[in-house]
Amino acid sequence: MRALGASLLLAVAAYAQADLSGVWVVSGNPDITGDLPYTAEAMKVWQEHKANLRDKDPATYCLPNGVVRVTTLPYKIVQTAKLVVILSEGNTHSFRRLFLDGRGHQHVEEVEPDSWTGHSIAKWEGDTLVVDTIGFNDRAWLDSTGKPHSDALHVTERFRRASPSRLEVEYTLEDSKFLTKPFKFTRVFALAPGRELQEQFCTDLNHLIPEKR
Amino acid sequence: MHFRLGIPIAAVVLPLAAHHSFEAEYDFNKSVKVTGVVSKMEWMNPHPHFYVDVKDADGKVTHWNMELGAIPVLLKQGWRKDSLKQGDTVTVEGYAAKDGTKAMANARRVLLPDGRQVFGGSSAPVRDGQ
Amino acid sequence: MNVRRRLTYILSAAAAALLLLSTGYAQDNGKAGKLKEIIPPGRQAPRPLGPTGPTGVVPRAADGKPDLSGLWNGQRALPGQEGPVMRPWAETLTKERTENYSAEDPEAHCLPGGVPRAIPYHHQIVQTPNLVLILFEGNIHTFRQIFLDRKEHLKNIEPRWYGDSIGHWDGDTLVVDTVGFNDKFWFDMAGHPHTNQLHVIEKYHRRDFGNMEIEVTIDDPETYVKPWITKREASLETAIEMTEYVCNENNSDVLHLVGK
Numbered sequence: 001m002r003a004l005g006a007s008l009l010l011a012v013a014a015y016a017q018a019d020l021s022g023v024w025v026v027s028g029n030p031d032i033t034g035d036l037p038y039t040a041e042a043m044k045v046w047q048e049h050k051a052n053l054r055d056k057d058p059a060t061y062c063l064p065n066g067v068v069r070v071t072t073l074p075y076k077i078v079q080t081a082k083l084v085v086i087l088s089e090g091n092t093h094s095f096r097r098l099f100l101d102g103r104g105h106q107h108v109e110e111v112e113p114d115s116w117t118g119h120s121i122a123k124w125e126g127d128t129l130v131v132d133t134i135g136f137n138d139r140a141w142l143d144s145t146g147k148p149h150s151d152a153l154h155v156t157e158r159f160r161r162a163s164p165s166r167l168e169v170e171y172t173l174e175d176s177k178f179l180t181k182p183f184k185f186t187r188v189f190a191l192a193p194g195r196e197l198q199e200q201f202c203t204d205l206n207h208l209i210p211e212k213r
Numbered sequence: 214m215h216f217r218l219g220i221p222i223a224a225v226v227l228p229l230a231a232h233h234s235f236e237a238e239y240d241f242n243k244s245v246k247v248t249g250v251v252s253k254m255e256w257m258n259p260h261p262h263f264y265v266d267v268k269d270a271d272g273k274v275t276h277w278n279m280e281l282g283a284i285p286v287l288l289k290q291g292w293r294k295d296s297l298k299q300g301d302t303v304t305v306e307g308y309a310a311k312d313g314t315k316a317m318a319n320a321r322r323v324l325l326p327d328g329r330q331v332f333g334g335s336s337a338p339v340r341d342g343q
Numbered sequence: 344m345n346v347r348r349r350l351t352y353i354l355s356a357a358a359a360a361l362l363l364l365s366t367g368y369a370q371d372n373g374k375a376g377k378l379k380e381i382i383p384p385g386r387q388a389p390r391p392l393g394p395t396g397p398t399g400v401v402p403r404a405a406d407g408k409p410d411l412s413g414l415w416n417g418q419r420a421l422p423g424q425e426g427p428v429m430r431p432w433a434e435t436l437t438k439e440r441t442e443n444y445s446a447e448d449p450e451a452h453c454l455p456g457g458v459p460r461a462i463p464y465h466h467q468i469v470q471t472p473n474l475v476l477i478l479f480e481g482n483i484h485t486f487r488q489i490f491l492d493r494k495e496h497l498k499n500i501e502p503r504w505y506g507d508s509i510g511h512w513d514g515d516t517l518v519v520d521t522v523g524f525n526d527k528f529w530f531d532m533a534g535h536p537h538t539n540q541l542h543v544i545e546k547y548h549r550r551d552f553g554n555m556e557i558e559v560t561i562d563d564p565e566t567y568v569k570p571w572i573t574k575r576e577a578s579l580e581t582a583i584e585m586t587e588y589v590c591n592e593n594n595s596d597v598l599h600l601v602g603k
Contacts, residue, residue, distance in 0.1 A: 062591055078469060078476060080412070085469055085476060087486055092589070094484045095476075097467070107584045111288060115587040197488070199503045203453055203591055233451035234532050237444035237600045257593035259453070259481075280596075284586055285464045285480055312601045 018127040018161050020077045020084065023196065024189035030070045031143040032185055042148060042178035049146030056146065058139060062202035064116035065091045066140030067133055067155055068171065070187070076197050084122060084129065089197040098122040098131050108135035114151055116140050129159040142173070150177035165191035233259075235336045236311075239319040243309035247277055251301045256294040259283055263297050263320075265305060279305050279320040282334020290332060301326050308337055396553025396578030401515075404470060409515045409549050412470045414585060417463040418557055418575040427561070427571040433536055440534025443602035448529055452597055453590035455504035456482045457528030458521055458543050459559045461575060465585040475510060475517065480585040489519050496522050502539050504528055517547040530561070538565045553579040 038046065049056050059065065065088075073090030082101040088094055098120045108119045114137040122131040133155045142149055156172040167189040174182045235241070249267035261284060265277045281287055297303065304324035310317040320333035396416075404410040429437065440447065449455070456462050456479075464481035473492040479485055489508040497507045502525035510519040524541045544560040554576060561571040 064587075064589060078471065078474060080469060080471060083469060085478065087476075087488075092484065093486075095478050095486050097478070111293070111583065112586050113294060116589060116592075117587055199501075199505060201455060201483075201485075201504065203483075204455075204504070233448065233596050233600060234445035237446040237451070237602065238596055255593060258588050259590045259594055260596065262593075262595070283464070283481065283588070285588065288583055288586065310599055312599050314599060317599070 017124050018129070019079060020129060020159055020161055020167065021079045022167075023074045023076045023192045024167050025074050025192045025195075026070050026072060027188040027190050030072055030187075031145055032068075032147060034183075034185055036142075036147060036173070036183050037180045039178055039180055042150075042175075045148040045178075046146055049141070049148060053144075053146055057144070058141060059091065059144070059202075062092060064094065064140060066116050066136065066142075066149075067096065067118060067120070067157070068142045068149075068173065069140065069144070073200075074192055074195055074197060075189070087197060089200065091202065093199070093201055096120060098129070100124075105134055114138075118153075118155070125158075127160060129157075131155075131157040131159065133157070148178065149173070149175050152176045152178070165193075167191070235308075235319065238311055239308040239337065240311045241308055241337065243311075244306070245309050245318045246304065246306045248302065248304040249277065251297050251299055251303060252276065253299065254294070254297050256284070261287065265303060267316075275316050277305070278317040279307065279333075280318070280335075281320055282336065286334045290334060292331075292334070297323075297325075305333075307333065307335065394550060394554035394576060394578065396551075396555075397581060398554075399552030401549045401551060404472070406472050408470075408472075408512055409517075410470055411468045411475065411517060411547055411549050411555070414465055414467045414580045415555060415577045416465060416580050418461040418466075418577045419463075420461060421574045421576060424573050427535065428568040429535075430566055430568060433566045436536050437534050440529070440536075444600075445529075445532045445534060446600040446602040448532060448534065449527060450482050450529065450532075451600060453483055453594055455485065455528060457504050457524065457530075458487070458506060458508075459545060459561070460528065460530055464588060465580055466577075467585060475519075478585075481588040481590060483590045484588050489517075496520075502526070506541075506543070513546075515548060519543075519545040519547065521545075536566060537561070537563045540565055553581070555579075 036042075054060055065071065071088070071090035073088070075089070076087040078085045078087065082099070084098040084100060086096040086098070094117075096117055100122050103121060105119055105121065112119070112135060114135055116137060116139065118133040119135040120131050120133040122129055124130070134153075136149065136151055136153045138149060138151045140149070141147060152175050154174040156174075158170040160168050160170075162168045168186060169189065170184065170186045172182055172184050173179060247265065247267045249265040251263055252266050253264045255262045261281045263279050263281065265279060267275045267277055269275070281292070303326065305318070305320050306322045307318040307320040319335050319337060321335045321337050322330055323333055324330050402410040402412075445451070450460070460482075462479065462482050464479070466480065467478040469476040469478065473490070475489040475491065477487040477489070479487075487505050487508060489510040491510050493509045494511075496509060500507060500523050503523050504525060504527065506521040507523040508519050508521040510517055512518070521543045522541070524537070524539055526537060526539045526541070529535065530537065540563055542562040544562065546558040548556045550556050555578075557575045557577065559573050559575065561567060
């Protein structure tokens, strides 16, 4: 184990304190357990979602999960010196870009003030990748139970490869409109060696497109 | 980084806002020109839509749905989410929807309150003199 | 209106709008977000020919290969190239699709553009020694993976919108070979079709810092009598970041698309 760890470090010594690359699958319940310190208004919105889960769920309409909600399908992390990319097999079969090149959130201020997945900037603290994301719209759910957030959501993720086959992500959620105080929780992902992302597109409902020949 | 005046950054030679073909949704022969007050901007994909309340001579108000080009195209032209604000008076020139939907058009040009005339990122073919 | 005339109109519109874009960026570097006034046709400078991205040396990866990484503008076909030679069924189908104003283009329904559709939005290339990613701003916000550590294609996979791509370096050119396609996507708005026997070869060559040359070969004998080869270019984006283009978040167009 120690030899593996040492060679892992040597292999990536050129540009990072750790290598998060690999195909990862969430362990355990993907939903947020524990009580979010919601404001009264947020609780009301959550109740509305819960009353009509399937109809109100953006995922039903092939819309993005955002950065907090995860599926049980695999994610692939591709790491370079200035950019970490997270590919998602499920949900919208899309990607997140975590910028490690020292940029700030100007893109949010000047170009795209809100999006489903926000704007993520990252830096290394020892062997932990700390990711700061803002610039959200209020349309994504925090998990499949319909937990809402506002456009003031601010997510901090701390990615740490605790062992070669275990990725721990500690989330801190702040939301000045919907949360009375910050909320932390941790998720674990297991390495899925030999597994590669398959192609699936939620919007590909065969019966919608007539095929002519 | 600065660029010398007049040199295009990307002289792209392909359809703008190519999410769908212009002809499938709008009628090039049905020009539209209306003046009204912006009530809403939906800055969303695949095309932002803004809504204009147009009052006719009798005072009756029609709510026009105007389609802009795709956001990546608009951003390059300087459009931002808040370029049009609720309450702005604008004149929009464009082409009406082909399927007969009333008060819906593809916005080719927009005359802003300050007198500037700007491009709506439309994928409509260019006519002489435009 | 035939395809060629429509293309001419579209090209003129594109040229007009991009001259608008150029003067805008010359002045404020894309930061101010101020809408630029339309320049009447008479006052426009002619569009320059040739590569338009910034010049400079091609960056190299740690392994010595050219580094194709970067945020690129949409690929665009070079002018004046030969069109495809189609089998009769394909000609008929393409004509039908075009005459129907491309109303049934899967792209208009926020379905994947497949390979090798040239899409006028940004794409980001992320290169590592064993894997090259292409991240698409649009037509839909998705990705391709090009595997450099595999010499053989996957067997027995479900037909895919983006197929299975393997790549290798031939000098300074990245050669990407893709099979395993479904037959659902269109190559372009005109509606050129293909079968699931489609085999695409793309050759990426970073000419200089800001300009990429791409040669695309569409090899599908059941559709095209001989391989259909086209050359494209792409320029590096230097002023703006790509946005999150969620095609289906408000696709009201789909309700209003009318064919012939």
